Every structure is written in structure tokens, then in C-alpha cells.
Amino acid sequence: MRSVSHSVFKITNADADQMTEHYARTLSPVKVEPLLRRSLISVEDRHYIVGRCAIWNGRCHSGMKVTLSGGPDAYALYLPSSGIMAIEAGRKQLVSEPAVGLLGDMSCFDKLVLHADRSHIGMAFEKSAMIKQLSELLDAPVADNIDFADTINLATAKGSRIAALANLVWSCLDGDEVHETPSAFIERLLQAMMTMLLETVPNNYSTRLTGPISPAIPKRLKRAIEYMHANISSPMGVADIAEAAGTSVRALQAAFQQFKDTTPLNYLRAIRLEGARKALTDPANSQSVAEVARSWGFSHMGRFAALYHQSFGEMPSKAAKLGRGGSK
Incomplete structure (x- = not known):
């Protein structure tokens, strides 16, 4: 059973250099810029790490651009509650707004543009964890990376189930400490989320996943x-x-x-x-x-x-x- 680590930050009216330094210290090296020249940036975030997965709930009050120097080797899921976020990944630009989630390979992300009053639940799954889950579903080795479709329509039945499971995970993590949920249970929920994403969101393994399913071999x-x-x-x-x-x-x-x-x-x-x-x-x-x-x-x-x-x-x-x- 793995322990759960937790961090919280709230930064109000910081300049771009202060935000860049903060992210370099707490998450990964990035370059942060305000959307409006010389304006200040205000963000807040609650962040949890469970094993090889991360879950966070963040809000960007003022808007900002974040340029990555190489994203993490993980798949990220963004489920918005307000505002707009755009992600540049090579030649593609992915846009998330209310009722439109995103699922993608963070190692391909070049820039994130968060508009004012953007908030979302984010989940990141290390590639090794997602590939292991896929291998267990297929009962076969997985040689290639998983290429997910970019957006998720959260207004559909499948999309709403993904959002509901994410909110359940978040409520278990961010609830009253007196009633703290065992980390083993949260790990099972995260495994269920990976399975749901693999089986629900179109990807390059979808055809094999929708074929005849045999029981998992002990x-x-x-x-x-x-x-x-x-x-x-x-x-x-x-x-x-x-x-x-x-x-x-x-x-x-x-x-x-x-x-x-x-x-x-x-x-x-x-x-x-x-x-x-x-x-x-x-x-x-x-x-x-x-x-x-x-x-x-x-x-x-x-x-x-x-x-x-x-x-x-x-x-x-x-x-x-x-x-x-x-x-x-």
C-alpha cells in the first residue's frame, strides 16, 4: 500500500518570474507568462500524489501561458468546471472548455494557455502505469505508446461517467481528514479510471480491446x-x-x-x-x-x-x- 502525499498552494498577484520559479521548484521547469502584458498572475492548486498517479484541482484566476521544456512521461486527463484552456502539442491545438475534457500525452505538450477563471480537475498517469493496465486488459505485452483521441465530450453518457469517477476520486482525497479514505481504495479507483479511459476513449488499441474478452489469467x-x-x-x-x-x-x-x-x-x-x-x-x-x-x-x-x-x-x-x- 502506497502513502498519499499532499501539497497546497495559493499565489496572489505574482509576476511571471515568481510563477516560473514556483513551478520549477514544485512541479517541473517551465516558463510562465501573463496573458496580458505586465499583468499579475493569481493561481491556487490542491495537489495529491498516489503511487504513479497525480490528482489536482486548480484554478487560474488571471490567465497565463505556460511553456514546457519537455512534459512529463505521463498521460493527462483534464476535466473542466469553468473557463477555457488550450494546449499546443506539435501542430495540434487542443481546446478544453466546460463539457469538453482532454486526454493526451504530456510529453508532447509544448504550451498550455489558461484563460481567466479557468478551473479543472486534472489527473496524470505515468505511462508505465497506463501501459501495465493495458497489458493486463489485453493479456499481452504492449510495445507501442497509447495514442488517445484528444477531446472527450463530457455531455455524453460515457463522458459523464468519466467525470463522475474523477469527482469520486477527488472527494475521497480531499475530504474530511477524520474520515480519511484508505489509500488502497483510492489506488483501486485510479486503476478503474485507467481501465475506463482505455476502454472508453478511442485509441490505437481500441480494436483489440473491443474484441472477445477472456478472463484475466491469475x-x-x-x-x-x-x-x-x-x-x-x-x-x-x-x-x-x-x-x-x-x-x-x-x-x-x-x-x-x-x-x-x-x-x-x-x-x-x-x-x-x-x-x-x-x-x-x-x-x-x-x-x-x-x-x-x-x-x-x-x-x-x-x-x-x-x-x-x-x-x-x-x-x-x-x-x-x-x-x-x-x-x-
């Missing part, structure tokens, strides 16, 4: 499969696999049945046979059939040949011959 089942692959040529039984996965034999068997529709040993045999087949049909392979069989955990050649024929409809010797360019 960590102990993943550990069991990892153990099988790491020790593929070694003798192992169900008890060995269960011990390596940190679970009981019965629980392991139930997990394989539920999520893989097979038994642990049948799953192990399948990945061994598939590995042996790839090796035998590889033109660059110079090992004998027996050597390949042993490298994939088969010690009995007759048994290996029978299982191979049962799975692929041919003998391993024929597969090896074809893989090396032999005729049928």
Missing part, C-alpha cells in the same frame, strides 16, 4: 506457465509446477481447467510438442530427432514419436526430413 497460473517454459527440458510433475507457482496441486489443476481448458501436464506436453515441431522443421536445425526430443523434455523416443504423430499427423522423422529440404 498470477499463479502465469507463474506456472513461466516455470514450464524456463525448465522445458527437465523432468517435472504437477507437484513441482504447483510448488514453483506458489499454489496447491488442486488449485493449479482448477486454474488450468478454467482458463486453459486442459490439465497442467497436457498443457506442458502441448508446448513441448510444439517446440519440438518448430525445431524439427527448421531448415537451420542440425540436431537429430532424438536430440531435439531430449531438448524438449522427451526421454522415451517411442512415446515421443507416438505423441508427435497423434498431434501433427506425421512422424517426427518425416518432419525433420521435410524441414531439411527432403522430398515427400
Whole structure:
């Protein structure tokens, strides 16, 4: 469980240099300018950090321009309650006003322009946290950054749910300290927000996310499969696999049945046979059939040949011959 850190600031009638110095000290190096030449700047902000996420509620009374020298490696969500904010990101200009939220890659932000009386709830999620959440949803590694659509219509049903969840997170953080919400609960809400954004806001993974969804695979089942692959040529039984996965034999068997529709040993045999087949049909392979069989955990050649024929409809010797360019 992570602790929650909290900061509050209110600056009234500061000049641009004072604001630039303040942000450099508290957030990140930026250049701050007033919207009107030589005017003073007044802002206030309440800011929380929970694990790899940040949540804040800010108001800019006077308006200002903030030029970034390289934004954080995070995805930012802005949910306005009043006023207008524009973000320059390369050739794009994104505009947020009441009922229009923004979700984007902060590392691409060049300049933020906050007009007078702009207020919003902001949430930032480190890229590693968002990508981890996406990987869990897809049950697959994620190689590329997430490219979200820029604006969110908060007047729609989906948009209003995002805003409602953000307000719930904020109320849990910024409520009465006597009734302080456990940080573990807030972390779950932030995970729910990342999931909602990934599944609701169009992005370059939307097609994969809207495909058939399978239940999340338990960590102990993943550990069991990892153990099988790491020790593929070694003798192992169900008890060995269960011990390596940190679970009981019965629980392991139930997990394989539920999520893989097979038994642990049948799953192990399948990945061994598939590995042996790839090796035998590889033109660059110079090992004998027996050597390949042993490298994939088969010690009995007759048994290996029978299982191979049962799975692929041919003998391993024929597969090896074809893989090396032999005729049928």
C-alpha cells in the first residue's frame, strides 16, 4: 500500500518570474507568462500524489501561458468546471472548455494557455502505469505508446461517467481528514479510471480491446506457465509446477481447467510438442530427432514419436526430413 502525499498552494498577484520559479521548484521547469502584458498572475492548486498517479484541482484566476521544456512521461486527463484552456502539442491545438475534457500525452505538450477563471480537475498517469493496465486488459505485452483521441465530450453518457469517477476520486482525497479514505481504495479507483479511459476513449488499441474478452489469467497460473517454459527440458510433475507457482496441486489443476481448458501436464506436453515441431522443421536445425526430443523434455523416443504423430499427423522423422529440404 502506497502513502498519499499532499501539497497546497495559493499565489496572489505574482509576476511571471515568481510563477516560473514556483513551478520549477514544485512541479517541473517551465516558463510562465501573463496573458496580458505586465499583468499579475493569481493561481491556487490542491495537489495529491498516489503511487504513479497525480490528482489536482486548480484554478487560474488571471490567465497565463505556460511553456514546457519537455512534459512529463505521463498521460493527462483534464476535466473542466469553468473557463477555457488550450494546449499546443506539435501542430495540434487542443481546446478544453466546460463539457469538453482532454486526454493526451504530456510529453508532447509544448504550451498550455489558461484563460481567466479557468478551473479543472486534472489527473496524470505515468505511462508505465497506463501501459501495465493495458497489458493486463489485453493479456499481452504492449510495445507501442497509447495514442488517445484528444477531446472527450463530457455531455455524453460515457463522458459523464468519466467525470463522475474523477469527482469520486477527488472527494475521497480531499475530504474530511477524520474520515480519511484508505489509500488502497483510492489506488483501486485510479486503476478503474485507467481501465475506463482505455476502454472508453478511442485509441490505437481500441480494436483489440473491443474484441472477445477472456478472463484475466491469475498470477499463479502465469507463474506456472513461466516455470514450464524456463525448465522445458527437465523432468517435472504437477507437484513441482504447483510448488514453483506458489499454489496447491488442486488449485493449479482448477486454474488450468478454467482458463486453459486442459490439465497442467497436457498443457506442458502441448508446448513441448510444439517446440519440438518448430525445431524439427527448421531448415537451420542440425540436431537429430532424438536430440531435439531430449531438448524438449522427451526421454522415451517411442512415446515421443507416438505423441508427435497423434498431434501433427506425421512422424517426427518425416518432419525433420521435410524441414531439411527432403522430398515427400
